[in-house]
Amino acid sequence: MLERLKSSLINSPVIKRGEYNYFIHPISDGVPSIDPRLVEEISDYINKITDMKRVDTILTVEAMGIPVANALSLKTGIPLTIVRKRPYFLEGEVELSQSTGYSKGVLYINGLKRGDRIIIVDDVISTGGTLLALVKALKTIGVEVLDVISVIGRGDGYLKLKELGVEPKILVTIDVGEKGVEIKHVFGDQ
Numbered sequence: 001m002l003e004r005l006k007s008s009l010i011n012s013p014v015i016k017r018g019e020y021n022y023f024i025h026p027i028s029d030g031v032p033s034i035d036p037r038l039v040e041e042i043s044d045y046i047n048k049i050t051d052m053k054r055v056d057t058i059l060t061v062e063a064m065g066i067p068v069a070n071a072l073s074l075k076t077g078i079p080l081t082i083v084r085k086r087p088y089f090l091e092g093e094v095e096l097s098q099s100t101g102y103s104k105g106v107l108y109i110n111g112l113k114r115g116d117r118i119i120i121v122d123d124v125i126s127t128g129g130t131l132l133a134l135v136k137a138l139k140t141i142g143v144e145v146l147d148v149i150s151v152i153g154r155g156d157g158y159l160k161l162k163e164l165g166v167e168p169k170i171l172v173t174i175d176v177g178e179k180g181v182e183i184k185h186v187f188g189d190q
C-alpha cells in the first residue's frame with residue numbers, strides 16, 4: 001500500500017530553512033516533477049478511506065495541496081475549492097493567519113457558506129499551524145468539516161487539531177533529520 005509514496009519519501013533530500021529541517025518531495029514541492037502514477041496512488045487511497053457521499057466540496061490550500069486534491073476531484077466529480085494566499089475582496093471572504101515551521105502568511109477562504117460539508121486535503125501537516133487556523137476559520141463560517149486528510153505528516157502538530165475535535169488522517173508519518181527522511185507510520189498499519 002502507498003508503495004510509490006513510501007519509496008519516494010525515503011529518497012527525499014533535506015535542506016535547512018532556518019533551524020527547520022525541510023524535506024523536498026514532488027507532492028509537497030512539485031520538485032523535481034510529479035509522477036502522475038504517484039498522485040493517482042494517493043488520490044485512489046484517499047477515495048478508499050473517506051466517505052465521499054456527503055461531501056459538497058474538497059477543500060485544499062494553495063499551493064501544494066492542489067495536485068492531490070484536484071486528482072480526487074476529477075476521480076469523484078466533487079468540486080474543488082482552493083484556500084488562496086491572496087485576497088479577492090469578494091463578499092464573505094474570510095481571512096486567516098497561517099504559521100508554519102518556516103513561514104508566516106495570510107490565507108483567504110472564498111466560496112464556502114454555512115452548512116457546506118467539506119473535507120480538507122493537504123500535502124503536509126507539521127506544526128499543525130495551517131490546519132488549526134483553517135479549521136477554526138471554517139467553524140466560524142459554519143462549515144461542517146467531515147474529514148481532514150494530509151498525505152504526509154511529521155511531528156506532533158496534528159495533536160492541536162484534536163482540541164477542535166478533529167482527528168486527521170495522515171497517510172504516511174515521517175521523521176525528518178538533517179541526513180534524511182525516515183518512515184514512522186503508514187495509515188491503516190497497526
Ligand SMILES: O=P(O)(O)OC[C@H]1O[C@H](OP(=O)(O)OP(=O)(O)O)[C@H](O)[C@@H]1O
Pocket residue numbers: 028029061062063064065099100101103122123124125126127128129130131157
Ligand atoms: O503544519 P504546518 O507547519 O502549518 O505546515 C503545513 C503547511 O506547509 C505547507 O504549506 P506552505 O505554506 O509551505 O505552502 P506551499 O504549499 O505553497 O508550499 C503545506 O502545504 C501545508 O499547508
Ligand SMILES: Nc1nc2[nH]cnc2c(=O)[nH]1
Pocket residue numbers: 021022023024025028029100101124125126176
Ligand atoms: N516540502 C515540505 N513542505 C512542508 N510543509 C511543512 N513542512 C514541510 C517540509 O518539511 N517540507
